[in-house]
Every structure is written in structure tokens, then in C-alpha cells.
Amino acid sequence: MGTGYSIRRVERQDYEGVLQALSALTTVGSVSRTQFEETVDHWNHVKVSSEPEILQYHPYVVLHGEEVAATGMLFIERKLIHGCGLVGHIEDIAVSLHHQGKQLGRALIDHLTNLGLRHCYKVILDCDERNVRFYEKCGYSRAGVEMQRR
Amino acid sequence: MGTGYSIRRVERQDYEGVLQALSALTTVGSVSRTQFEETVDHWNHVKVSSEPEILQYHPYVVLHGEEVAATGMLFIERKLIHGCGLVGHIEDIAVSLHHQGKQLGRALIDHLTNLGLRHCYKVILDCDERNVRFYEKCGYSRAGVEMQRR
Numbered sequence: 001m002g003t004g005y006s007i008r009r010v011e012r013q014d015y016e017g018v019l020q021a022l023s024a025l026t027t028v029g030s031v032s033r034t035q036f037e038e039t040v041d042h043w044n045h046v047k048v049s050s051e052p053e054i055l056q057y058h059p060y061v062v063l064h065g066e067e068v069a070a071t072g073m074l075f076i077e078r079k080l081i082h083g084c085g086l087v088g089h090i091e092d093i094a095v096s097l098h099h100q101g102k103q104l105g106r107a108l109i110d111h112l113t114n115l116g117l118r119h120c121y122k123v124i125l126d127c128d129e130r131n132v133r134f135y136e137k138c139g140y141s142r143a144g145v146e147m148q149r150r
Numbered sequence: 151m152g153t154g155y156s157i158r159r160v161e162r163q164d165y166e167g168v169l170q171a172l173s174a175l176t177t178v179g180s181v182s183r184t185q186f187e188e189t190v191d192h193w194n195h196v197k198v199s200s201e202p203e204i205l206q207y208h209p210y211v212v213l214h215g216e217e218v219a220a221t222g223m224l225f226i227e228r229k230l231i232h233g234c235g236l237v238g239h240i241e242d243i244a245v246s247l248h249h250q251g252k253q254l255g256r257a258l259i260d261h262l263t264n265l266g267l268r269h270c271y272k273v274i275l276d277c278d279e280r281n282v283r284f285y286e287k288c289g290y291s292r293a294g295v296e297m298q299r300r
Binding site: 042079084123124135136141148 | 168172175176177185186189192193196199206207223227228229230231232233234235241242263267271272273274275276277279282286289291292293294295298299300
């Protein structure tokens, strides 16, 4: 990452910055400060295993000084297959409009991927067809089709 | 589902049946009875919210009498976007070789999807290109590309 940028877990005080960054990605809707703090507390609390202690949710922010420039999530799913294996899911990667074009998405993906591969036999994510090239540059390859029902 | 079939949450005593069903899907690897029971206990314990109380993992079996004929998982992810929305992920749908061709996969998907849509603004899953038609019949539509890194 460029000068002045740093990365850390999301904290309770990141309310405005995280919601603003996410609004560059999709509909955030109505989220109060209390709801945000409760969600962050939940993310910081739930474990996928106790020995070794592995948290289930890994929400991160890229900061520029004290400003949230990007955010992204890795969460870990506990399975039976692959010898009670863990799978990492990367979700909701968003870069604030003021900080796009600075490879922050790439830095965030690399960080979350490395974190995931420490514990998981694979890390997966879903993306638009137009972002496949970007994720290939991050070391990912096509694995299947994402289907949804609303 | 046909006569003699029923559906319920996975329980600790389903060790052999669940692993056998999963082996029709992928590599299960070495999973001891103790590891299985610990995993089921974890799934039965972790909540995605406390009020209303919503469990995070929803592992199900289709039984034929007392035999496990199929298994599948819905797990729920807690997000910020969409007004602190929940997203359901369907994973690891497996039908035992002796019970294939009896629409058990369809019954399981319908069950997990309905469960998910009670709480979540969407339910997603990843599948092979050759299974897209099946999931379209289940009411799903294409949403994106699944990428993976191992």
C-alpha cells in the first residue's frame, strides 16, 4: 500500500467511515450507531474454534491517516469435509470513492487471503464476470457459478 | 419427499450416516467420532443473533427410516449492508448413492431455502455449471462467478 495507508480490524469507532466505504459498493440501508457497535461486538466475539482460538469474522479497514479508505470481510466456515476443514469466505470488499485506483482493493484481498489460508484449506469469493481478471491477478481461479434467490 | 423419508437437524448420533452421505460429494478425510460430535455441538451452539434467537448453522439430514439418505447445510452470515442484513449460504448438499434420483436434493434445497428466507434477504450457493439448470428449477438465478484460492 502507498504511504500513509495502514490496515487493521474494524473497531466500534469506525461507524461513519465503514458505512461510507460500503455505500460505494451497494445499498447499506439504515444502520444506527448502536446496531453497528452490536455487529462489531458480535464479529469480535464469535469463535470458529477454541483451540486454537480462531475468530469467525475478520472485518478489516484500510485507513488513510484516520480516514477509512476501504473495508472488507473474511469469515470462516466450519465444515466436516476435508477432515473437519475450514473454508474462508471473502465478502463485501469496498473502496471509498476518494481512494479508488490506488490498489487498496488488491492490498485488502491479499491481506484477507493470507489470513484465511493460515487456517483454511481454501478461500472463496463471488464476483461479477467483469472482476474475474482482477481476482486472477490476486491468485484466484474460477471454481463455479454463484446462484441466488431473494 | 417420497414415503418413508423425513427431515431433521443433524444430531450427534448421525456420525456414520452423515460422513457416508458426504463421501458421495467430495473428500471427507479423517474425521473421528469425537471430532464429529464437537462439530455438531459447535453448530448447535453458535448464534448469529440473540433476539430473535437465530442459530448460525443449520445442518440437516434426510432420513429413510433411521438411515441418512442425504445431508446439507445452511449457514447464516451477519453483515452490515442491507440494514444489518443476514445472508444464507447453502453448502455441501450430498445425497447417498443408494438414494439418488429420488428428488431428495430438491427437497433439501427447498427446506434450507425456506429456512434461510425466513431470516435472510437472500440465500446464495455455488455450483458447477452442469447444476445450474437444477438450481434454476429450485427458483435460483445466476448471480456471479465463484473464485477460489487454495
